[in-house]
Amino acid sequence: MIRREVPDRTPPGRLFARPASPTPTGIALALLGLALLVPAVLRWQGALVPIIAWGFPFVYLLSLRRIRDRPPLGSVAVAALVGAVLGSGWALPTGQAVADSQDVALGGEHPLPGLADGGWAAGVPVGGALLLMVPALAAWLWARSARDSFDDNIIGAAIGGAGAVVFTAAATLVRLAPQLATGVVAEDRPVSVLLVQAGVQGLLLPVTAAAVGSLAGAALWSGRFGVIAVSVSAAVVLFAAVGVMERSPLPQLAQLAGHLVIAVAAVLVFRWGVRATATAAGPEAAQRVAPSAGTVGTVAAVAIGLAALGVVGVVAAAVATPAAPLIVCPPDCGTPPIGEPVESRPRYVSADGRFSVQYPGPGTAYQVALEPDGVEARFTGGDTGLLQFLGLEARGRTAERIVHHLVAEVYPNAQLHYRIPNALVGYQPGYGAVFDDYPQDASSSAVRLRIIVLAAVRDDYALVAAAVGPNREFTREDGNGIPTGANLQLALDMGKYVNSFRWLD
Numbered sequence: 001m002i003r004r005e006v007p008d009r010t011p012p013g014r015l016f017a018r019p020a021s022p023t024p025t026g027i028a029l030a031l032l033g034l035a036l037l038v039p040a041v042l043r044w045q046g047a048l049v050p051i052i053a054w055g056f057p058f059v060y061l062l063s064l065r066r067i068r069d070r071p072p073l074g075s076v077a078v079a080a081l082v083g084a085v086l087g088s089g090w091a092l093p094t095g096q097a098v099a100d101s102q103d104v105a106l107g108g109e110h111p112l113p114g115l116a117d118g119g120w121a122a123g124v125p126v127g128g129a130l131l132l133m134v135p136a137l138a139a140w141l142w143a144r145s146a147r148d149s150f151d152d153n154i155i156g157a158a159i160g161g162a163g164a165v166v167f168t169a170a171a172t173l174v175r176l177a178p179q180l181a182t183g184v185v186a187e188d189r190p191v192s193v194l195l196v197q198a199g200v201q202g203l204l205l206p207v208t209a210a211a212v213g214s215l216a217g218a219a220l221w222s223g224r225f226g227v228i229a230v231s232v233s234a235a236v237v238l239f240a241a242v243g244v245m246e247r248s249p250l251p252q253l254a255q256l257a258g259h260l261v262i263a264v265a266a267v268l269v270f271r272w273g274v275r276a277t278a279t280a281a282g283p284e285a286a287q288r289v290a291p292s293a294g295t296v297g298t299v300a301a302v303a304i305g306l307a308a309l310g311v312v313g314v315v316a317a318a319v320a321t322p323a324a325p326l327i328v329c330p331p332d333c334g335t336p337p338i339g340e341p342v343e344s345r346p347r348y349v350s351a352d353g354r355f356s357v358q359y360p361g362p363g364t365a366y367q368v369a370l371e372p373d374g375v376e377a378r379f380t381g382g383d384t385g386l387l388q389f390l391g392l393e394a395r396g397r398t399a400e401r402i403v404h405h406l407v408a409e410v411y412p413n414a415q416l417h418y419r420i421p422n423a424l425v426g427y428q429p430g431y432g433a434v435f436d437d438y439p440q441d442a443s444s445s446a447v448r449l450r451i452i453v454l455a456a457v458r459d460d461y462a463l464v465a466a467a468v469g470p471n472r473e474f475t476r477e478d479g480n481g482i483p484t485g486a487n488l489q490l491a492l493d494m495g496k497y498v499n500s501f502r503w504l505d
Contacts, residue, residue: 024063024298024299025059025063025298027298027299027302028059028062028063028298028299028302029059031299031302031303031306032051032055032056032059032202032203032302032306033203035051035055035306035310036048036051036052036055036198036199036202036203037195037198039051039194039198039310040191040194040195040197040198041191041194041195042185043185043186043187043189043191043194044184044185044186044310044314045179045180045182045183045184045185045186045189045194045317046180046183046184046185046313046314046316046317046318047309047310047311047313047314048194048197048198048310048313049173049176049177049179049180049313049317050173050309050310050312050313050316051198051202051306051309051310051313052172052176052197052198052201052202053169053170053172053173053176053201053202054169054173054309055202055306055309056165056169056202056203056206056207056210057165057166057168057169057206058302058305058306058309059302060161060162060165060206060210061076061080061162061165062298062301062302062305064076064158064162065298071155071158071159071162072143072155074142074143075139075140075142075143075159076139076158076159076162078135078138078139078142079135079136079138079139079159079160079162079163079166080135080162080163080166082134082135082138082139082163083132083135083162083163083164083165083166083167083170084166084167084169084170085170086131086132086134086135086167086170087131087132087166087167087168087169087170087171087174088170088171088173088174090127090128090131090167090171091170091171091172091174091175091445092174094124094127094128094443095171095174095175095443095444095445096445097124098124098441098443098444098445123240123243124243124443125239125240125242125243125246125442125443126235126236126239126240126243128167128171128239128443129209129212129235129236129238129239130232130235130236131167132163132164132167132168132209132212132213132235133160133164133212133213133216133231133232133235134163135160135162135163135164135166135167135213136156136159136160136163136164136213136216136217136220137216137220138163139159139160139163139217140156140159140217140220140221143159143221152221152222153218153219153221153222153224153274153277153278154218154274155221156217156218156219156220156221156222156277157214157215157217157218157221157270157274158214158217159217159221160213160214160215160216160217160218160220161210161211161213161214161217162213163213163217164209164210164212164213164214165206165209165210165213167209167213168205168206168209169206172201172205172442174445175442175443175444175445175446176201176445176446177446178445178446178447179446180313180316180317180320180321181317181320181321181322182321182448183317183321184314184317184318184321188436188448189438189448190415190438192252193252193413193438193440196252196253196255196256196440197438197440199256199259200255200256200259200440200442201442204256204259204260204262204263205242205259205263205442207263207266207267208238208239208242208259208262208263208266211263211266211267211269211270212231212234212235212238212239212266212270214270214273215227215230215231215234215269215270215273216228216231216232216235218270218273218274218277219231219273219277221277222277222278224276224277227273227276227277230269230273230276231273234266234269238262238265238266238269241258241262242259242262242442243443245258245259245262246439246440246441246442246443247441249409249410249411249412250412251412251413252413252440255440345358345359345360345361345500346358346359346361347359347500348370348374348375348389349504350372350373350374350391351372351373352372352373352391353504354391354461354503354504355391355461355463355501355502355503355504356501356502356504357374357375357389357463357497357500357501357502358496358497358500359375359377359389359497360377360387360497365379365380365381365382366378366379366380366387367380371390373390373391373392374388374389374390374391374464375387375388375389375390376388379469379489379490379493382489383469383470383472383488383489383490384469384470385467385468385469385470385488385489385490386466386467386468386469386490387465387466387467387490387493387494387497388464388465388466388467388468389463389464389465389466389497389498389501390463390464391461391462391463391464392461392462392464393460393461393462394457394460394461394462395460396460397457397462398431398457399430399431399455399456399457399462400431400433400455402455402457402462402464403431403432403433403453403454403455403464404433406453406464406466407433407435407451407453411435411437411449411451413437413438413439413440414435414436414437414449414451415435415436415437416433416434416435417433417434417435417436417450418433418434419431419432419433419434420432420433420434420452420454423454423456424454424456424498424499425454425455425456425463425464425465425498425501426456426463426498426499426500426501426502426503427499428456428458428463428501428503429456430454430455430456430457431454431455431456432452432453432454432455433452433453434450434451434452434486435450435451435452435453436448436449436450436451436471437449437451447470448470448471449468449469449470449471450468450469450470450471450486450487450488451466451467451468452466452467452468452486452488452490452491452494453465453466454466454498456501458503459503459505461503463501463503465494465497465498465501467488467490467491467494468490469488469489469490470488471487471488472487472488472489473487474487474489
């Protein structure tokens with residue numbers, strides 16, 4: 001009997017065929033998702049941080065075992081080493097700079113707050129995108145000196161992707177490391193914040209980086225240098241979209257959805273690149289990426305590796321977290337703060353003549369901008385931050401509604417921490433509140449913003465005072481006065497300006 005041959009209908013250039021049963025890599029990704037989900041829900045940030053940083057790279061590097069003609073170990077090692085050095089070196093200066101630019105003025109006219117103030121920070125992801133393709137180039141040059149084969153886009157894609165995910169992992173670990181010093185368990189951080197952080201920085205951003213790096217590697221190894229221009233353009237466009245989105249006042253779920261769209265777009269561009277760089281061996285790629293390692297062994301290795309990352313993170317967090325200071329009052333009550341009289345400072349009068357307020361004078365650690373509706377004083381010393389004093393039409397709104405509206409407009413994900421009792425603005429009874437915000441910016445060092453806003457209304461005109469800066473717990477060793485319970489350095493200097501408000505009738 002003659003047996004009829006069934007043709008292989010796998011499209012040329014496809015990296016992975018679509019088997020009916022789950023692949024080891026699919027199961028490994030499911031385990032990674034579970035390893036990100038559980039610590040986030042339980043607020044175990046000590047275990048979560050290293051899994052966010054190195055979970056996906058670990059799964060990716062382990063999946064290289066599935067390629068029958070495995071990439072040369074030397075080229076993979078070069079790509080990974082260059083990626084680790086560049087990633088950590090890029091994150092150290094840029095992460096803190098982006099974090100410092102997170103304090104944004106309230107009530108601004110800018111459509112994208114943060115692009116006008118410290119807007120260069122939106123371009124940091126683009127610089128990172130260009131750098132994450134450098135490991136592929138370094139490995140390609142190394143392979144040329146070692147006389148490796150250069151007619152295989154699949155091998156090039158694997159090596160380029162390895163360098164990109166290690167670059168992203170190193171940068172992410174540097175930026176998230178400050179979280180470890182705040183405790184093994186994130187008692188104050190909302191679960192929603194941790195879930196979005198895990199989804200964006202632990203899964204979607206690494207997928208985007210892997211696709212861009214793999215595209216560059218495929219173009220280099222196949223000799224199709226025309227595709228290099230496409231890979232660079234795709235990297236710039238995709239990561240510019242990441243930067244603009246993360247610097248926009250979007251809700252967390254919207255940012256998560258945006259990262260998902262960008263990751264899908266990156267994968268689609270990568271798939272096009274594989275087809276565009278396919279050589280004579282290209283149509284057989286599906287057979288060459290068949291699993292060469294058993295499912296049980298792969299799953300066990302992934303489970304053990306992810307568990308080890310979590311344990312290392314917990315130990316590191318326990319060691320890095322300082323002991324809570326013990327303050328007994330009396331006798332450790334501190335001394336009253338001593339400052340100059342308010343009237344020794346310059347006074348601002350609004351363009352509409354409705355109010356005036358004192359502001360930091362020359363020679364202080366502030367960069368002051370006088371606007372028609374108020375004053376913005378950016379603190380350049382210590383923890384940095386932003387003081388703002390402004391006036392606006394109340395339009396029948398209460399002081400409470402004005403405060404919550406201004407905060408929600410610029411910091412939509414901020415959560416009310418507590419209300420300030422007996423709040424006064426210019427000695428006029430009003431409303432004050434303290435908020436916490438955890439910006440979901442993958443280019444920023446881990447930061448918890450503390451936002452303090454006070455407002456009072458008189459004759460349908462509102463005066464507002466705001467302070468934004470990084471949260472920090474104060475002890476008796478900080479400053480020359482009573483430690484502030486507001487956990488914001490600017491709060492130590494805010495009161496005298498709030499008291500200097502005057503309505504000009």
